[in-house]
Amino acid sequence: MTRSGTASEDWGPWPEDPVAAAATARVSVDPRGTVTGWSEGARRLLGYPPEEIVGRPAGGLLAEEPDAGTVRSLKTLPRWNGQVALRHQDGHRLTVNLLAHHREPDSDNGAGEGDGDGGWFLVCALTHRPSPAQDDALLKWAFAESPAALALYDTSLRMRLANTEMERVVGLSEETMRGLLVSEIVAGPWSIRTERLMRRVLETGRPDQVQVSPQLSGHQGESVWTLSLVPVRGNGGTARAVLVVGQDTTEEHLARERLALLNEASVRIGSSLDLARSARELTDVAVPRFADFVTVDLLPSVEGGEDPPTGPPSSPVRLRRVAAQSVLEGIPEAVVRPGTVTTCPDTSPAAESLATGRSLIRALTPAALAAWEHDAREQAERVRKYGFHSVLAVPIRARGITLGVATFWRHRHQEPFQQDDLLLAEDITGRAAVCIDNARRYSSERRTSLTLQSSLLPGRLPQQVAVEVASRYLPASARAGVGGDWFDVIPLSGARVALVVGDVVGHGIQASAAMGRLRTAVRTLADVDLPPDELLTHLDDLVIHLAAEADSAQDPTGGIGATCLYAVYDPVTRRCALARAGHPVPALARSDGAVEFLDIPAGPPLGLGGLPFEATELELPVGSVLTLYTNGLVEARDRDVNHGLDTLREVLARPAPSLEDRCDDVLRALLPDPDRPADDVALLMARTRALDAAHVATWDVPHDATAVAKARKDACRQLDVWGLNDAAFVTELVVSELVTNAIRYGEAPIRLRLIRDRSLIIEVSDGSSTAPHLRRARTSDEGGRGLLLVAQLTRSWGTRQTYTGKTIWAEQSLTAF
Structure with a gap:
């Protein structure tokens, strides 16, 4: 069929209803059950004129009393519908389909005049219906003018009808499309899929839906449509056609x-x-x-x-x-x-x-x-x-x-x-x-944190005889942030060396600044020559004070916490004293390839206070490698710490050309991406050395003033053996002053020791714990200038406490000789 105008021109005007408004019976009832409105349709249905029924009880129109369920529904539901038996004016019984709406006060329901106090509005459609021809005309008109795109396909999937909207969307007239398949009207993979679903709808009788993206005429670019496929059933319930309803869902898509x-x-x-x-x-x-x-x-x-x-x-x-x-x-x-x-x-x-x-x-x-x-x-x-x-x-x-x-x-x-x-x-x-x-x-x-951190970490490790050292420091990746890990190698008196590794909790500038303060504190306490456990006790007090300062300043970091491992190695005795504050245990790799993690009491992390630290002392074989590290090396989110320790043990057991190569091997094995570690990593390795009798000379000195001359002669004789005769003059003066002070102010036993390292170290030990100090002697004083002479003639001097007394030492440079 060809459309040359509107639907009304094709199929005729809207069919006239011969009964118009009288086709519906409308009644209004107030809350008391009194009829307040009576339409012409109600008169035609029951025969009562309005003047005979308005104002009378509506219950008189019922042919029988409603059941309990109907009464309950009328009281609780906003709407009720069902069949009701009514009595006509002439007395005969009528069963009608009734629809009742609960009416709000002052509502206008069009049923006629009412009291506006609520109640019910009742309607009943009369049995008169337009002719089939009129219904067909209405259906054709509705199909043609529907805002949805509609097309009807027969059991062969051939188009029979298409409405105006479908013609507009596809860009083809119904006459052009009639008799064609979907795939013949609009090409594309989606059309084949649609036909397959249409055939399934015909076979099963169940509706379906598909979303397609056709390139349509008049549409710029791709559009998205939802096609509803609805079976059209005949009298026997068999699907006789498929109605395709298209809806443009491009905007929603x-x-x-x-x-x-x-x-x-x-x-x-x-x-x-x-x-x-x-x-x-x-x-x-x-x-x-x-x-x-x-x-x-x-x-x-x-x-x-x-x-x-x-x-x-x-x-x-x-x-x-x-x-x-x-x-x-x-x-x-x-x-x-x-x-x-x-x-x-x-x-x-x-x-x-x-x-x-x-x-x-x-x-x-x-x-x-x-x-x-x-x-x-x-x-x-x-x-x-x-x-x-x-x-x-x-x-x-x-x-x-x-x-x-x-x-x-x-x-x-x-x-x-x-x-x-x-x-x-x-x-x-x-x-x-x-x-x-x-x-x-x-x-x-x-960048600020890295700059601060690099300025606080040792730029170059000091050269000394006690150990050969190698180190690595890797800042955390950008995601984790720069932390507060640090390490240090501190030369001590008597050719000894202190090895330190620490880790401040947290990341950022605050952690780096705290790390710098702790590293400085460790160096200061190391100069006092405190044993490892005592040093950690003092460091613990410092962290508590720093945390209190942070709290008083309302620092958002919430205070300071840290872990630390401190070790002192003496190359003369080959003894190493270690203590740790919540830090990972160090590893010791012996020259025969055996690797063990040293059993050192853990100790509490720094900053808790009130808990003791315990030191462990053991003898280290010459050539063994002591490995100190922070937890970023062995811990990871996707790896158990024990697995990390096992890997570290395996790597340390392998031979390596040098300590530097061994450091690289450890990092490669334990860090998946050494350039982007999840946490800061500090690694310090030290291979132990020993100073044998060829580098150390020791004499016991009697607690007698006459022993000073012999001590000078013994020292000069040893210098001659070492080929250091040019240092004899200064050495005689230093030995004389230190031994004299020990005899005069100290207690037995007294011992003199010379150590030849990169410098000449002179040590005098005695049984008294009283430490000497410099003082300014007056012009008339006969003594009091001994330590002043020692300080002027040597590169450095100092005193350290021992378990049996003290040791006064002086270090004399050999570069001038």
């Missing part, structure tokens, strides 16, 4: 796509505190679902961690390309490569967006390209080459600061950017801006 993209952006962008990675995540999210080519350009000062100046950037704008992504392999559309700083023309979308501080959409028309080509010829050529037709630029702003601009381009997507796309791009870019700004600020703080 796009809205879901935008929400999905926003959700993906919230999950994928900002997975790290790396600025460039956050920018790349923005481009990866946008391509290919939103744009075909995306660039992220930042102001050059941003990557330096500085705050860019407020307001729009000055012209010409200089930008650094941080990230780019494309649907094409190799990103051939890009003129500027990541990492390059370039001047952005004022006519470009990026510069215009930064200048105005607002997002913008531009159609890349020939006129627009001509204006742009003068300042950026190469970019304009790429736009033409790849067929770009639309661009969207969004400033990257966070905390009121403009950081750069994100630019989105389309050439594969047929649809140009619309206002909804701009809002979506702003949301995505806004999320990325916060992450980029956080990364920028963190990078600045991280």
Whole structure:
């Protein structure tokens, strides 16, 4: 059939109802059950004129009393329907279908005049019906003018009817489409799938639904439609046709796509505190679902961690390309490569967006390209080459600061950017801006922390005879933040050496600053020559004081906590004293390849207070390797600490050309990515040495003043053996003064010891714990100048307490001889 006009012109006018309003009986009843309204239809149904029924009880119209269920429903439900037996005026009984609505007060239900006090409004349709011809005309009219796209297909899946909306959507008339399959009307894989589902609907008699994305006439780009497939049954219930109802759900589909993209952006962008990675995540999210080519350009000062100046950037704008992504392999559309700083023309979308501080959409028309080509010829050529037709630029702003601009381009997507796309791009870019700004600020703080930390850690380990040392320090990755791990090698008197490894809880500048204070404190306490357990006790007190200062200053870090391992090795006795405060146990690798973790009492972490520390002393074989480390080496989220210790044991048991190589082997075995450790790692290895009798000379000195001369002679004789006769004069004076002080002020036993290291060490021990000190002698004093002479003639001097008394020592440089 061919339509030449409206549906009324094709199938005739609306069919006239011969009974009009009288086709429905309408009655209103007040809350007391009195009839308040009576329509002409009610008169025709029961024969009563209004004047005989209005004002009378409605119950008199019932042919029988309603059952209890009906009464209960009328009291509780807002609406009731069912069959009711009524009595006609002439006395005969009528059973009718009645629909009753509970009426709100003052409601206008059109039933006639009422009291407006609520009650019920009752309606009953009369049995008169229009003719079948009239019904058919109405059905044809409804089908033709339905706002939904409708098409009727027979059992052969051939189209029989299509309404006006379907003709408009497909772009073909019903006459053209009649008798064709879906796949013959609209080509594409989705049409074959639709036919398969239509055939299943005919076989099963159950409706189905399918979502398709056809390329339709008059639609720019891809559209999304939901097709409802409904079986049309004949008199026997058999499906005789399939009604296809099409609904355009493109907007709903796009809205879901935008929400999905926003959700993906919230999950994928900002997975790290790396600025460039956050920018790349923005481009990866946008391509290919939103744009075909995306660039992220930042102001050059941003990557330096500085705050860019407020307001729009000055012209010409200089930008650094941080990230780019494309649907094409190799990103051939890009003129500027990541990492390059370039001047952005004022006519470009990026510069215009930064200048105005607002997002913008531009159609890349020939006129627009001509204006742009003068300042950026190469970019304009790429736009033409790849067929770009639309661009969207969004400033990257966070905390009121403009950081750069994100630019989105389309050439594969047929649809140009619309206002909804701009809002979506702003949301995505806004999320990325916060992450980029956080990364920028963190990078600045991280650089400060690393600078502070590197200035506090030893730049070069001191050379000494006691041990051969090698070390490694790896700061944590950007995600974890710089921590407070540290290590140190401290030369002590008597050719001894202290080995220290510590770890401050937390990350950031506060942890680095606390680490520096603790390292300084350990060096200061080491100079006093305290035993390891006593040193940790003093260090524990210091941490408690630092934590109290942090609390009083309302430090957000919530105080200071730390662990520490302190060891002192004496190459003369080959004895090593160790104590630890909550720190991992050290490993000892012997020269025969055996590796053990030393059994040292754990001790509480620093800062708890009130708990003792216990030292352990053991003899170390010459050539054994003592390994100290922080927990970042052996602990990991995806690995048990025991597994890390076992791996460390295996690596230390293997032969290595040097300590430096062994350090590298340990890091490779225990850290999956040594360049990005999850936590700070400090590693210190020390291979023990020994000073034998050829380097050490010891004499017992009688507690008698006459023994001073012999002590001088013994010292000079030893210097002659060592070939250090040039140092004899100074050595005689120092030995004389120290031995004299020990005899005069100390107690037996007295012992003199010379140690030849990189310097000459003179030690005098006695049984008294009283420590000497320098004093200024008056002109008339006969004594009191001995220690002053020692201090002037030697490089350094000092005293240390021992379990049996004290030892006074002086170190004499040999470089001058």
